Amino acid sequence: MxxxxxxxxxxxxxxxxxxxxxxxxxxxxxxxxxxxFLNRPAFERIINGFINTLFIALLSVGFTLAMAWxxxxxxxxxxSVKKRSGFYVLSFLLNLIRSIPQIVGILFGYIxxxxxxxxxxxxxxxxxxxLMSICMSGFIMPEVIDLLRERIDHYTKxxxxxxxxxxxxxxxxIINFDIFWKNSRIHILNKLISVFGSAMFLQCSVDFIISVxxxxxxxxxxxxxxxxxxxxxxxxxxxxxxxGNTLTNPAYMPQLFFQHLQGLTVAFLIVITLLAVYQISCGxxxxxxx
Amino acid sequence: xxxxxxxxxxATAGRSIVRVSGYPVFDNCITFLFxxxxxxxxxxxxxLYGFMNNTDLQIEINNNSYGSHLNDPWTQAIKxxxxxxxxxxxxHLNPLMTISDQLNEGSLAGIHEEDILSWLWxxxxxxxxxxxxxxxxxxxxxxxxxxxxxxxxxxxxxxDAWIASPPSGEPTYFVFDxxxxxxxxxxxxxxxxxxxxxxxxxxxxIVIITHDYSIISEIYNRHRQLxxxxxxxxxxxxxxxxxxxxxxxxxxxxxxLAAPRPHPSKHLVVEPVLEVQPRFSIFxxxxxxxxxxxRTRLQPLLxxxxxxxxxxxxxxxxxxxxxxxxxxxxxxxxxxMALDGISITDRSPMSLWSSSIWGKRAGMVFQHADESLNLAxxxxxxxxxxxxxxxxxxxxxxxxxxxxxxxPIVDSFLxxxxxxxxxxxxxxxxxxxxxxxxxxxxILDEPLNGLxxxxxxxxxxxxxxxxxxxxxxxxxxxxxxxFEHFIDEENIYYLGVIE
Numbered sequence: 001m002x003x004x005x006x007x008x009x010x011x012x013x014x015x016x017x018x019x020x021x022x023x024x025x026x027x028x029x030x031x032x033x034x035x036x037f038l039n040r041p042a043f044e045r046i047i048n049g050f051i052n053t054l055f056i057a058l059l060s061v062g063f064t065l066a067m068a069w070x071x072x073x074x075x076x077x078x079x080s081v082k083k084r085s086g087f088y089v090l091s092f093l094l095n096l097i098r099s100i101p102q103i104v105g106i107l108f109g110y111i112x113x114x115x116x117x118x119x120x121x122x123x124x125x126x127x128x129x130x131l132m133s134i135c136m137s138g139f140i141m142p143e144v145i146d147l148l149r150e151r152i153d154h155y156t157k158x159x160x161x162x163x164x165x166x167x168x169x170x171x172x173x174i175i176n177f178d179i180f181w182k183n184s185r186i187h188i189l190n191k192l193i194s195v196f197g198s199a200m201f202l203q204c205s206v207d208f209i210i211s212v213x214x215x216x217x218x219x220x221x222x223x224x225x226x227x228x229x230x231x232x233x234x235x236x237x238x239x240x241x242x243x244g245n246t247l248t249n250p251a252y253m254p255q256l257f258f259q260h261l262q263g264l265t266v267a268f269l270i271v272i273t274l275l276a277v278y279q280i281s282c283g284x285x286x287x288x289x290x
Numbered sequence: 291x292x293x294x295x296x297x298x299x300x301a302t303a304g305r306s307i308v309r310v311s312g313y314p315v316f317d318n319c320i321t322f323l324f325x326x327x328x329x330x331x332x333x334x335x336x337x338l339y340g341f342m343n344n345t346d347l348q349i350e351i352n353n354n355s356y357g358s359h360l361n362d363p364w365t366q367a368i369k370x371x372x373x374x375x376x377x378x379x380x381x382h383l384n385p386l387m388t389i390s391d392q393l394n395e396g397s398l399a400g401i402h403e404e405d406i407l408s409w410l411w412x413x414x415x416x417x418x419x420x421x422x423x424x425x426x427x428x429x430x431x432x433x434x435x436x437x438x439x440x441x442x443x444x445x446x447x448x449x450d451a452w453i454a455s456p457p458s459g460e461p462t463y464f465v466f467d468x469x470x471x472x473x474x475x476x477x478x479x480x481x482x483x484x485x486x487x488x489x490x491x492x493x494x495x496i497v498i499i500t501h502d503y504s505i506i507s508e509i510y511n512r513h514r515q516l517x518x519x520x521x522x523x524x525x526x527x528x529x530x531x532x533x534x535x536x537x538x539x540x541x542x543x544x545x546x547l548a549a550p551r552p553h554p555s556k557h558l559v560v561e562p563v564l565e566v567q568p569r570f571s572i573f574x575x576x577x578x579x580x581x582x583x584x585r586t587r588l589q590p591l592l593x594x595x596x597x598x599x600x601x602x603x604x605x606x607x608x609x610x611x612x613x614x615x616x617x618x619x620x621x622x623x624x625x626x627m628a629l630d631g632i633s634i635t636d637r638s639p640m641s642l643w644s645s646s647i648w649g650k651r652a653g654m655v656f657q658h659a660d661e662s663l664n665l666a667x668x669x670x671x672x673x674x675x676x677x678x679x680x681x682x683x684x685x686x687x688x689x690x691x692x693x694x695x696x697x698p699i700v701d702s703f704l705x706x707x708x709x710x711x712x713x714x715x716x717x718x719x720x721x722x723x724x725x726x727x728x729x730x731x732x733i734l735d736e737p738l739n740g741l742x743x744x745x746x747x748x749x750x751x752x753x754x755x756x757x758x759x760x761x762x763x764x765x766x767x768x769x770x771x772x773f774e775h776f777i778d779e780e781n782i783y784y785l786g787v788i789e
Contacts (some may be wrong), residue, residue: 082639162619163662167724168649168677175676183665 004079015283023276029165030265038261045230052129053226059133060140064186064195068144068192069136070178075145076152094142098207102139102198106206109135128224132203147191150186158218185290193284197277202269204228230266241264293319293577294364297335306531308333316521317461318493320486322500325525327740331499332377334401334525335465339374340365368463371455372495373448375494377467379437383427389440390423393447410439410477419431432470435605440497442469442481445490448775453492454632455536462494470502474604475770479508481680486513493519503743506540506770507547524742529714547775561595562632563730563762564616564652570625570636572615576788577608591764593731598753598763600777602770603785609766611733612656612697613733614787616764617654618643630730653724657736657766658718665709672708672723682726690726693752694718694745713740721749725756732756733764738772749781751778 011017034043071094074101078087095106114132116122122131152175155161164174180188207228220279223229239260256264284290295312308330314321325331334436335347340360349356359365376382383391394401398434407419422432432440446462452462468476482505488575489496498505509520524538566588581589583602593599593673603609614620616627625636630651634642655661663672671688682690688699695703708716717740724732737753738746747778752771757763767773774782 147567148754159656159658160664161663162614162617163654163656163720164664164675165620165644166617166648166652167727169675171644173675178664178667182664182671 007121012065014287016287018204019276019279019281019283022278023272026272026276030268033257034261034265037258038265042235042262046262046269049225049266050269051225053200053203053228056129056133056203056224056226057196059129060136060199060203061192061196063133063137064140064144064199065192067141068148071145072148072152073172073175075149076171093143096140096210097139100139102202103205103209105139106136107209108200110206110210110223117222118194125224132223133199136199136202140195140202144188144191144195147187148180148184151179151187155179155183156275158161187290190281190284190290192290193277195282197274197281199206200270200273200277204231205271208232213217227266227270231263234260235265240267292434297339297350297352298337299348299350300330300333300337300342302346305711307347309532309645310334310525310535313338314521314523315463315495315497317495319494319519319521320489320516321521321523321524322498322505322538323502323525323535324500326742326745327501327717328714328743329525329527329712330533331404331525332467335467335497335499336374336508336767339372339463339465342419367460368495370446370458371452372463372465373445373602374464375445375466375543375568377468377471377499377715379434379441379472380427382441383437385427387426388423389425389427389432393423393440393444397451398444398783399446401451403443403447406443406446406450406621410443410480412480413645422426423492424622433606435474435477436474436691438469439477439481442466448486449485449488449494452494453488463497464494465497465499467499468501469498470500470505472567472605474768478502479503479512482508484515486516489519491514501738501740502769503543503741503746504769506543507771510540512542514757527740538743544656546747547771550774562628563595563597564591564627564764565629566591566594566612567625568606568618570612570615571623572620572625573609575608577612578786578788579612580784580786583784585784589783591783593762593764594758595730595762596683596760597781598757598765598777599781599783600765601771601783601785602773605768607618607785607787610735613654613735613764613766614734618647649727649729651729652733653729653737654732654733655721655724656739657739659713659720663716664721665707667708668705669711669719673726676727678725678726691723693725694722714721714742714745717741718745718749723751725752728761731764733766735766736768737765740768746772 005103012021034046038046042176074090075087078084078090083089097280108266110132113122113128113135115132117128122128122253155174158226160178161174164178167179204227207223207226208231209228211229211232238255242252242256243258243264246256281286292467294317296528297311298313299309310330313334318701320720323331323335337351337356342349342356344356346397347356349359351359357469359549377569383389387395390503391555394400404416404419408414411419411422413419420566422436425432425438443594445466449464463724469481473481510514522538522540523534524536526536566579568590570577577602578585579591581587591599591601601609601612613622615622616624616629619763620638622636631648632646632651670687673682673690684704687704691699691703708719709717717737721734722736724734734753741749754776763775765777
């Protein structure tokens, strides 16, 4: 017979736990290296950019969940009444959002936010963060709505839903407690991990696009510093070009880790975070056999 | 008669699933194995037969590894000579092969099936059977009963091969796991008759896993000559994972059935709780409720306060559908009923049920406890969210559970996930969740599903108590023998299709 392993050992031995440790370890390792070898202003900019990116991505996860939950309940309510015009209007709006490429939608959203910042209508940095997150959530939300509606559909096809209803249990309790909380939280959490990855990716991509100058209305001055905008800075770009230089001049490679740290760190942070989030999501799905 | 005993243990990831000592196999005899659902009857039979996956599970048989059991000459011989009919016919059949191809696959090839099919379908028409054989199985086609008979036909082909083989002294082990779950009594009896006729030609080892206690009456009434060769066994729980095999006394069941029931006391004031008009239509079919088994006399389904009514019909006619119409889950056409003074038709708004009926005037126990309960919830949470006037205290809950559960109800049981309960325990919990509501009308769809005999008696006593307290009960069950005995003839209604 196998003996039960301690929970921590069990967690770390799974792919998701292992990659979480790798990610945290990589962040610490990189932090120490940069602290020792990167100049102070650049080091502070990277920390600032990383925290901002992380914060916006986490806020986006929260807003995505909240918005998707409200929309799902609205769909369920409007779909169960006799007159379904509200249901069709909501479906049309959701499909409209779905039809816009996420990156384009967010880009236009950021242009609007930057206009508000420029006009002095946004009093603090926190409001800017919140608006950026809401903007991003609006375009990621359809994926989560689909998941939540699929979970409800699955259980309404079984006797489960009706058996609880005929006992007089309110359908809001059945949906929120019995379906979402008790039977879908693993699926939802898995989806939120990928939402976090999407938010990081979109944030970096949009900020990069904005910062390299595709938009004349928005620039790095109007929006908070993120990993994407840091990557687009001239010195980061030179650091990235230096990586290419090592292909023809391998002897130059050791200098990358001392003289081109800003661009290298930003690129590494983006890559390791996205890779780790992807692996954590896969590992979590494997652990729970989703 | 040679009896073999097996010590079997099945575990996964360090957690024991089931253990048993001396699990019996009576060579060339017929064994009926009873016991509540989920206790481990199928798992033990499959483990013995050699079907389990020993990469995910840790299995030991007679203190040997599963690998050595699989290589044992006994196991090799039974796999060569026998057949295992699985409980769920849908999952046994391959959707990418026609029924005909599956009936002639592997070792089944070259064995005649015409006589078997004619018997099981009670038809001599080749065309009718051919139509079925050309079908690729889907979840809804053929019907559950037909799928079950196809599996039985496969088993009979293997039996024919065994009968035709020269005497070798090799063992056999034909396992029928709930072979009659989707069959009505007529087809069940045909299956038993064919099985026993073949057994009479050349005996082989038969194990029939079932919850259908009325099979005992069939054996005693029509196959009494086999009694000497029949063993009735029951699997019961010793603790969380350990089970034991006891003798089941068929006499106890037959005596219980023969015992006169006290005539239910009638309430002095006749107070109708439910009256359903006899004609209605749904899904393009016209159905009707009758007062007689010949289905000639239309009669409204009338349930008064303190009545226990039994709705009878062959499988698939629409008993559950009618229950769901009454409960507002399905919408019928040309439907009319009065429930506790509320007049309801097919035009009544659906909100009427949620505002005035569900959990207030009527409740329903669905037939599959596994689907009806939230398996991720705990036993305690199962009773949360119900529209009770007063939320039950811990002691109220314990008292309520004690009505159907043995032993002291401890906190660890209340905190146990429903998924970890046995099938019989789930069914009892399913019943108790509806009974706690105290509604005037309770509809029970197959309330005895998955229960052992002790639980069957307990459930029926509890339902009788609820009836005596003024509850009105509508029973739907394929277990005709028990309910016909339990319920007065005047309270039995028959559902039929109007052609």
